[in-house]
Amino acid sequence: MSRPPLAREAVLDAFTRILVDDGERAATMDATARAAGVSKGGLLYHFGSKSALEEALVRRLEELAREDVAEIESADEGVVAAHLRSSQNTGSPLDVTILAVSRLAQNGNDAASSSLRRVRELWEESLRPHTRDETALQMVLLVSDGLYFNAVLDLNAVPGPSLEGAALDRLIDAVVTATT
Amino acid sequence: MSRPPLAREAVLDAFTRILVDDGERAATMDATARAAGVSKGGLLYHFGSKSALEEALVRRLEELAREDVAEIESADEGVVAAHLRSSQNTGSPLDVTILAVSRLAQNGNDAASSSLRRVRELWEESLRPHTRDETALQMVLLVSDGLYFNAVLDLNAVPGPSLEGAALDRLIDAVVTATT
DNA sequence: GTCTATAAAAAGATAGAC
DNA sequence: GTCTATCTTTTTATAGAC
Numbered sequence: 001m002s003r004p005p006l007a008r009e010a011v012l013d014a015f016t017r018i019l020v021d022d023g024e025r026a027a028t029m030d031a032t033a034r035a036a037g038v039s040k041g042g043l044l045y046h047f048g049s050k051s052a053l054e055e056a057l058v059r060r061l062e063e064l065a066r067e068d069v070a071e072i073e074s075a076d077e078g079v080v081a082a083h084l085r086s087s088q089n090t091g092s093p094l095d096v097t098i099l100a101v102s103r104l105a106q107n108g109n110d111a112a113s114s115s116l117r118r119v120r121e122l123w124e125e126s127l128r129p130h131t132r133d134e135t136a137l138q139m140v141l142l143v144s145d146g147l148y149f150n151a152v153l154d155l156n157a158v159p160g161p162s163l164e165g166a167a168l169d170r171l172i173d174a175v176v177t178a179t180t
Numbered sequence: 181m182s183r184p185p186l187a188r189e190a191v192l193d194a195f196t197r198i199l200v201d202d203g204e205r206a207a208t209m210d211a212t213a214r215a216a217g218v219s220k221g222g223l224l225y226h227f228g229s230k231s232a233l234e235e236a237l238v239r240r241l242e243e244l245a246r247e248d249v250a251e252i253e254s255a256d257e258g259v260v261a262a263h264l265r266s267s268q269n270t271g272s273p274l275d276v277t278i279l280a281v282s283r284l285a286q287n288g289n290d291a292a293s294s295s296l297r298r299v300r301e302l303w304e305e306s307l308r309p310h311t312r313d314e315t316a317l318q319m320v321l322l323v324s325d326g327l328y329f330n331a332v333l334d335l336n337a338v339p340g341p342s343l344e345g346a347a348l349d350r351l352i353d354a355v356v357t358a359t360t
Numbered sequence: 361g362t363c364t365a366t367a368a369a370a371a372g373a374t375a376g377a378c
Numbered sequence: 379g380t381c382t383a384t385c386t387t388t389t390t391a392t393a394g395a396c
Contacts (some may be wrong), residue, residue, distance in 0.1 A: 005379085007265075007379080007380085015338065020289075022288050023204070023286050023287030023288045024203070024204060024205060024286075024287060025204060025205055025287050025288075027289060027370085028370080029370075029371080029372065029373090030370080030372090038379095038380070038381090039380065039381050039382075040372090040373090040381090040382095041374095041379095041380060041382070041383095042379070042380045042381070043380095044372095044373075044374090045379060046379090048373095049372080049373075050371095050372065050373090051254070054375065058381065080324065082353040102332075103286060105332075105333065106204075106283060106286065106332060107200050107203030107204060107205050107206070108203045108205075108206065110222040113333055116333055117333060120333075134347070134352055135347070135350045135353075135354050136354065138343065138347070138350060138351055139323065139354055139355065141326070141350075142322070142323045142326030142327060142330075143322045143323055143326060144321030144326070145325065145326030145327075145329040145330060146321070146323060146324070146325030146326040146329065147322060148329065149326065150322075150325060150380055152282075152285075152286065153285065153293055153296055153297060153300075154272070163318065167193050167314070167318070170315045171315055171318055171319060171322075172316050173315075174316065174319055174358065175319065177358075178354065178357075178358040179186075185361090187361080187362085208389060208390085209389075209391090210388085210389070210390090211388065218361095218363095219362065219363055219364080220362070220363090220364095220390090220391090221361095221362060221363055221365095222361070222362045222363070223362095224391075224392090225361060225362065226361090226392095228391095229390080229391075230389090230390065230391090267374075341383095348396080
């Protein structure tokens, strides 16, 4: 396990934050370098090009996703409920990384699209043994996708009727009842 | 009902297509003008700036959304089923416009975010009388959001296990059973 | 209404000093 | 490893001819 240079990680963090907060167009190398507290030249020492920077973020997503699945598998409230609950939170490193990579995917980065698809397949494999049948499995995955999609909108302007505590619990109950 | 100039509509169509196919960054005024078969100067006669072009697309979304709700309200198979089915299709004018506007929303366009939120509220109002309770209503909306979110990924690289005919029917059945 | 030409700013990337 | 300076290309926008 080689420990990556601090500056390198700071650049990836800054790139992620700008992608999520302001979008792909705002996430220039200039803006990323400034937010990370380095110069453009400094950034280009760690990532030789814009696409190298993007590839590094995609690799980070794959690592975080594997860790997340392992955690959910051991959750007390059950895999389905734990998965849905983690889809609502938009603050974790995995959550922001998914949103950042989905910005790249939506701007024509095919590696980013494939990676998101693989993450979804990881979840699918993890959830399958805990759902009634394939239809139920798809329903859980789609509700989870829906929670993410809404998180995307909330980050921008008008916060929608995001599910607070009790309402989220009732939704999770309903999905668990309908699918397990 | 004033009939809008043909060139104007062609520009909006081209802008939409590029946003959906290649992303926000690719949707420059130059590329849009070329795809619409006009010059940059011609485009700028109809839309005085980039943001004017974006605003016009948002306005088009609101019109299409109102028409869509009216159609679904009169569907034979029921409002919930018809809504879910229309969330799967990614070819209709409304569908591509939603995807295009969501690209703008994800690049910091607040008006686009608000508009998407309003469209979702329109659906919510339309579905509420046809669902068992608030939890069921949210479940239908989230599955619908999930279908859209997946359509976004499919448009790029690896087409995921998108629900074909029979599987989609089973999913709709299950959601209808669980929510109405 | 539509075009060409061009200005002004911002983007990615390179070179070389420290 | 990190910086400044500079080059090239792209993007938005303006001016003015037709």
